[in-house]
Amino acid sequence: VSPEKSKTMIGFDDAQRIVRERSIAGSATVELPIQDAFGHVLAESITSTINMPLFNKSAMDGFAFRFGDLSEGNSFKIVAMIQAGKTPNVKIAANECVWIMTGAPVPDDCDTVIPIEDTQVMRSSDTTSNTSPEVNQEVRFMSPPRRGQHMAILGEDIKEGDVALKAGHLLQHHDVAVLATVGRATVKVYRPPSVAFAATGEELVEPGNPLQPGMIYNSNAYALWSQIKQTNATAEYIGVIKDTREDLREKLTEGLKHDILVLSGGVSMGEYDYVPDILAELGVEIQFHKVMIKPGRPTLFGVCGDTLVFGLPGNPLATIYSFMLYTAPAIRHWQHHPNPFGFRYKGELMEPVTKKSGRTQLVPCELELIDGRYQLYPRKTHGSADLFSVSGAKALAIIPAAAREAKRGETVGFRKLFE
Ligand code: AMP
Numbered sequence: 001v002s003p004e005k006s007k008t009m010i011g012f013d014d015a016q017r018i019v020r021e022r023s024i025a026g027s028a029t030v031e032l033p034i035q036d037a038f039g040h041v042l043a044e045s046i047t048s049t050i051n052m053p054l055f056n057k058s059a060m061d062g063f064a065f066r067f068g069d070l071s072e073g074n075s076f077k078i079v080a081m082i083q084a085g086k087t088p089n090v091k092i093a094a095n096e097c098v099w100i101m102t103g104a105p106v107p108d109d110c111d112t113v114i115p116i117e118d119t120q121v122m123r124s125s126d127t128t129s130n131t132s133p134e135v136n137q138e139v140r141f142m143s144p145p146r147r148g149q150h151m152a153i154l155g156e157d158i159k160e161g162d163v164a165l166k167a168g169h170l171l172q173h174h175d176v177a178v179l180a181t182v183g184r185a186t187v188k189v190y191r192p193p194s195v196a197f198a199a200t201g202e203e204l205v206e207p208g209n210p211l212q213p214g215m216i217y218n219s220n221a222y223a224l225w226s227q228i229k230q231t232n233a234t235a236e237y238i239g240v241i242k243d244t245r246e247d248l249r250e251k252l253t254e255g256l257k258h259d260i261l262v263l264s265g266g267v268s269m270g271e272y273d274y275v276p277d278i279l280a281e282l283g284v285e286i287q288f289h290k291v292m293i294k295p296g297r298p299t300l301f302g303v304c305g306d307t308l309v310f311g312l313p314g315n316p317l318a319t320i321y322s323f324m325l326y327t328a329p330a331i332r333h334w335q336h337h338p339n340p341f342g343f344r345y346k347g348e349l350m351e352p353v354t355k356k357s358g359r360t361q362l363v364p365c366e367l368e369l370i371d372g373r374y375q376l377y378p379r380k381t382h383g384s385a386d387l388f389s390v391s392g393a394k395a396l397a398i399i400p401a402a403a404r405e406a407k408r409g410e411t412v413g414f415r416k417l418f419e
């Protein structure tokens with residue numbers, strides 16, 4: 001056993017701490033069209049160049065009038081019609097009103113809007129029927145309005161020169177709408193890292209090709225590809241790497257040119273698990289190589305200049321969980337994400353879990369929210385290669401290393417696998 005393979009194990013919390021300490025917040029920024037900005041972190045503060053609303057605006061289809069005129073009676077003469085997008089210069093006299101559409105500017109003379117549903121338009125020949133309004137017709141207000149109702153006031157949402165979004169803000173859907181609202185077509189965000197990834201193993205065949213005896217389809221690369229995409233990073237697929245020193249040396253050299261390199265397989269105790277040796281040979285400083293966790297013990301984290309390297313275990317569930325617990329946080333940190341390690345929740349375990357003490361146990365669970373409390377229903381799996389048993393599991397319970405078992409009814413920490 002080579003010296004690189006015999007590095008001592010560390011606990012899960014220490015492993016996450018080391019990733020937190022050694023991962024890098026990148027300084028590069030990029031200007032993106034706003035339609036691509038979702039999930040990125042702002043590298044500039046956004047100052048509003050406009051007042052919002054830009055003018056006193058009707059919030060209803062109805063009639064704008066002067067509230068004070070109501071003392072003269074609740075019948076008003078329609079003197080104009082204002083469509084959204086139009087700014088006619090309308091003046092009104094006593095007990096006159098304008099027919100106005102939602103989003104149209106309310107004339108300066110008016111201070112209140114009554115919705116069309118609360119009115120009755122009078123045809124000159126007929127005093128009871130309600131018809132579509134027309135200029136010069138009379139309209140009667142059928143319910144008492146409040147002064148100022150159904151108007152959005154100039155600058156009440158944001159004023160010109162105010163900060164709409166601060167640098168460091170993680171852009172959600174409605175933030176993209178804010179950018180558009182203040183007229184921005186592009187925005188400066190932190191550049192996501194370029195993430196190279198590969199699957200190692202002589203036994204791997206790419207999906208879509210025939211399987212030979214002893215071979216399996218490469219699933220890890222495609223799980224990793226999805227996980228990388230979800231972080232907004234640029235995914236650079238190297239492909240399958242053979243378990244030979246030559247192939248590893250050549251392809252890992254390429255991979256190390258990226259900001260982050262992610263590998264699956266070849267980091268364990270097998271005779272052909274050359275990944276740690278070759279990484280060390282290429283100048284990667286290995287920070288840890290084994291974690292006291294199940295699944296996911298053979299997990300390697302290394303640093304080479306400004307490049308972070310993750311050697312994830314080959315077993316499919318271990319790959320996915322290790323990426324989620326170490327790699328995704330490092331990628332998010334690179335992009336200045338405000339909460340790179342994600343949220344931890346607590347829930348009630350609905351079935352007992354037995355385990356070896358001394359190793360943190362990851363347990364995929366179904367999740368229910370009953371009366372404000374999360375309930376965790378562990379999935380039965382055949383082990384860390386059994387992808388089929390966990391499809392649809394929404395939570396990953398994290399049972400601490402020290403425990404021999406977690407009883408039914410016990411409160412345990414978990415992370416959401418998806419919402
Ligand atoms: P390793 O960590 O290379 O020893 O692999 C551990 C187990 O995971 C072995 O059973 C491998 O066949 C399997 N495995 C490794 N890489 C992949 C992959 N890319 N897709 C699916 N299974 C894999």
Ligand code: MG
Nearest residue numbers: 201265266314
């Ligand atoms: Mg292997």
